Amino acid sequence: MRIGHGFDSHRLEAGDGVQLGGVHIPCAYRIVAHSDGDAIIHALCDALLGAIRGGDIGKLFPDNDPQFKGIDSRRLLDEVMRRVRAAGYQVVNADLTLIAQAPRVSAHTAAMCEQLAAGLGVAVEDVNVKATTNEGMDAIGRKEGLAAHAVVLLSAT
Ligand SMILES: Nc1ccn([C@@H]2O[C@H](COP(=O)(O)O)[C@@H](O)[C@H]2O)c(=O)n1
Numbered sequence: 001m002r003i004g005h006g007f008d009s010h011r012l013e014a015g016d017g018v019q020l021g022g023v024h025i026p027c028a029y030r031i032v033a034h035s036d037g038d039a040i041i042h043a044l045c046d047a048l049l050g051a052i053r054g055g056d057i058g059k060l061f062p063d064n065d066p067q068f069k070g071i072d073s074r075r076l077l078d079e080v081m082r083r084v085r086a087a088g089y090q091v092v093n094a095d096l097t098l099i100a101q102a103p104r105v106s107a108h109t110a111a112m113c114e115q116l117a118a119g120l121g122v123a124v125e126d127v128n129v130k131a132t133t134n135e136g137m138d139a140i141g142r143k144e145g146l147a148a149h150a151v152v153l154l155s156a157t
């Protein structure tokens with residue numbers, strides 16, 4: 001068994017929607033990033049890479065490389081999962097926490113679990129996505145950004 005933790009954060013600015021957990025959420029914000037800015041998937045990728053001692057997404061997918069400009073982060077998860085399998089592991093379960101004052105995501109967490117389960121090759125019951133505000137405190141509380149944490153457990157195949 002191997003465990004991994006990942007964290008990611010991104011700035012928010014005025015816009016017409018965000019991509020989180022592989023799901024488009026219409027709202028008055030956009031995520032500032034080189035890719036689609038999906039902080040939930042970025043944290044998940046880093047947790048997976050951490051569990052196999054595989055570096056981090058910034059090393060694998062540099063944010064100055066044009067091939068990753070605007071990329072759908074589900075494609076980054078596909079490549080990370082290819083590495084997890086090549087290392088001889090499979091996912092047992094994943095638990096994700098979004099910290100965001102905005103947007104509100106509770107109506108979308110079930111769809112996120114489906115997207116992430118498909119990417120991880122597990123049943124939807126093995127993925128949990130939850131959210132909390134920052135109670136109005138600091139930059140996240142001022143809706144200037146958002147952050148995500150991920151924890152994954154892997155077992156040998
Ligand atoms: N971006 C978010 C943040 C929170 N929620 C939901 O609201 C509930 C209350 O948030 P607290 O910060 O008071 O814990 C939380 O349990 C989430 O279900 C959300 O949907 N989107």
Ligand SMILES: C[C@@]1(CO)OP(=O)(O)OP(=O)(O)OC[C@H]1O
Nearest residue numbers: 033034035057058061062063068
């Ligand atoms: C995903 C990558 C690659 O496009 O860019 P960003 O979307 O800026 O995201 P970040 O969380 O800074 O992580 C690593 C990057 O290299």
